[in-house]
Amino acid sequence: MALFGAFVFAELSTVMPRVGGQYAFFREAFSPIVAFLYGWGLLLIVQSGATAAVAVAFAQYVARLVDLPPGMARWLAAAILLALAAFHALGIKPGAMLLNVITFTKTLALAALIVGAFLLTRHSGLNFEPLTPPDLGGLPLLSAFFAGLVPAMFAYGGWLAVYVSANVAYVHVLGAPDLAATRTPAADVASRLVGETGAKVISLLIVVSTFGFMNLALLSAPRVYYAMAADGLFFRSLARLSPRFHAPTAAILLQGALAAAYALANTYDRLLSYAVFADWIFFALAGASLIVFRRTMPSAPRPFPVPAYPWVPILFILAGLGIVLNIYFTDTRNALIGTGIFLLGVPVYFFWRSGALNGESGRMPRGRGTDRD
Numbered sequence: 001m002a003l004f005g006a007f008v009f010a011e012l013s014t015v016m017p018r019v020g021g022q023y024a025f026f027r028e029a030f031s032p033i034v035a036f037l038y039g040w041g042l043l044l045i046v047q048s049g050a051t052a053a054v055a056v057a058f059a060q061y062v063a064r065l066v067d068l069p070p071g072m073a074r075w076l077a078a079a080i081l082l083a084l085a086a087f088h089a090l091g092i093k094p095g096a097m098l099l100n101v102i103t104f105t106k107t108l109a110l111a112a113l114i115v116g117a118f119l120l121t122r123h124s125g126l127n128f129e130p131l132t133p134p135d136l137g138g139l140p141l142l143s144a145f146f147a148g149l150v151p152a153m154f155a156y157g158g159w160l161a162v163y164v165s166a167n168v169a170y171v172h173v174l175g176a177p178d179l180a181a182t183r184t185p186a187a188d189v190a191s192r193l194v195g196e197t198g199a200k201v202i203s204l205l206i207v208v209s210t211f212g213f214m215n216l217a218l219l220s221a222p223r224v225y226y227a228m229a230a231d232g233l234f235f236r237s238l239a240r241l242s243p244r245f246h247a248p249t250a251a252i253l254l255q256g257a258l259a260a261a262y263a264l265a266n267t268y269d270r271l272l273s274y275a276v277f278a279d280w281i282f283f284a285l286a287g288a289s290l291i292v293f294r295r296t297m298p299s300a301p302r303p304f305p306v307p308a309y310p311w312v313p314i315l316f317i318l319a320g321l322g323i324v325l326n327i328y329f330t331d332t333r334n335a336l337i338g339t340g341i342f343l344l345g346v347p348v349y350f351f352w353r354s355g356a357l358n359g360e361s362g363r364m365p366r367g368r369g370t371d372r373d
Contacts, residue, residue: 004316008287010304015293020227021220022286029289029296032231033349038285039228040345041278045338047221047255049275051214052262055081058210061203078260081214085256088218091245102212105205217259222251233352274338277327284320287313 016025020039027035055077063073226248229239238251290306290313306312328335 001316001319004312004319005283005286007304007306007312008290008316011302011306012286012290012293014303015290015297015300020224022282023224023227025289025293026282026285027231029292030285032233032353033346034285035231036228036233036349036352037342037345038282039224039234040348041282041342042221042224043255043258044341045278046275047217048258048262051081051217051255051259052077054210054213054217055259055263058207058214061206061210065200065203065207074263074266077263080211081218081256081260081263084214084218085253088215088222088256089242089245089247089249089252091242091247092219098215102208102215105208105212218252218256222248222255225251225254232355233349274334274341277324277331277335277338278342280320280323284317284324287317287320 012025013021016028020027020035023035023039026038056073058080059068059073059076062068062076063070068076225234225238226241228234229236229251235250238248238254240250241247242249291310293300294309324335
């Protein structure tokens with residue numbers, strides 16, 4: 001499914017090369033309200049919650065390295081988020097250069113961890129017997145499969161298969177019970193393989209990796225809020241680019257501040273349970289938008305067309321719908337809360353829309369300020 005998603009987004013990004021990514025896809029394929037609800041959910045749930053969670057993980061590994069008191073982790077997480085937001089407000093080039101260096105470093109670190117886990121251990125914690133509980137079958141088994149797919153696919157948010165290999169390596173060395181109990185799995189794996197020195201090295205590399213995710217989150221998501229504001233559907237200040245750095249400074253600072261607040265409030269765990277639910281609604285819609293563009297823009301350039309069309313996007317859509325529907329059955333409370341947050345966005349959309357129609361929001365014509373330079 002992750003590979004199918006990569007195919008879908010590769011084609012969409014070339015057919016609709018606009019600032020805002022999925023926001024632009026949904027606006028052009030469906031309607032502005034669908035696009036707005038995507039941005040609304042991204043800000044309030046998906047990106048802010050995930051970024052806060054990763055920032056806390058970053059702080060926990062730092063705490064392991066320098067022996068910080070446990071209560072300091074969330075304060076460190078908030079501080080680094082605010083500092084990174086200020087850094088990215090200086091423009092895209094410094095942030096992009098830093099991100100390239102971090103990506104190279106963390107890829108090497110994960111590769112070393114995966115190879116070491118299998119070469120330096122004789123005993124494996126992997127156990128596939130029984131593959132499924134003996135008393136589970138039919139619809140309950142299908143529901144259990146989709147439930148297990150939720151956290152697994154959350155890790156696929158960047159569509160990078162190397163993380164699956166890392167997870168297999170964790171189970172291979174630690175076993176499932178120890179993996180479930182630890183907050184710093186990579187460091188614990190390294191500790192068992194090469195001792196405490198190795199654990200500190202891996203902790204440092206995980207700090208680099210999580211630092212990279214935070215950079216990417218603060219570099220990409222604010223462009224969605226910028227595009228929303230440029231369409232007259234959010235605060236006017238978010239549509240302004242810094243005259244000196246040509247960056248959506250206000251949007252970046254908003255994302256950093258909200259993620260920092262979630263880290264301090266310890267609400268990110270709850271938000272993560274909503275995040276995958278929200279993510280897969282919009283992943284399914286992304287697959288649907290590709291089919292729409294194939295019909296409405298048949299002559300658009302497609303240097304990376306989806307193979308086996310239309311089966312790949314159809315299967316991707318069905319997987320997304322299956323995950324979302326299963327969450328309603330297995331985690332009804334969180335699904336309803338997530339749905340409620342999205343529904344709250346509907347009156348907010350019409351509020352901004354009415355302001356735009358009255359000429360109060362500084363609405364730009366569609367596409368202005370949202371096409372890629």
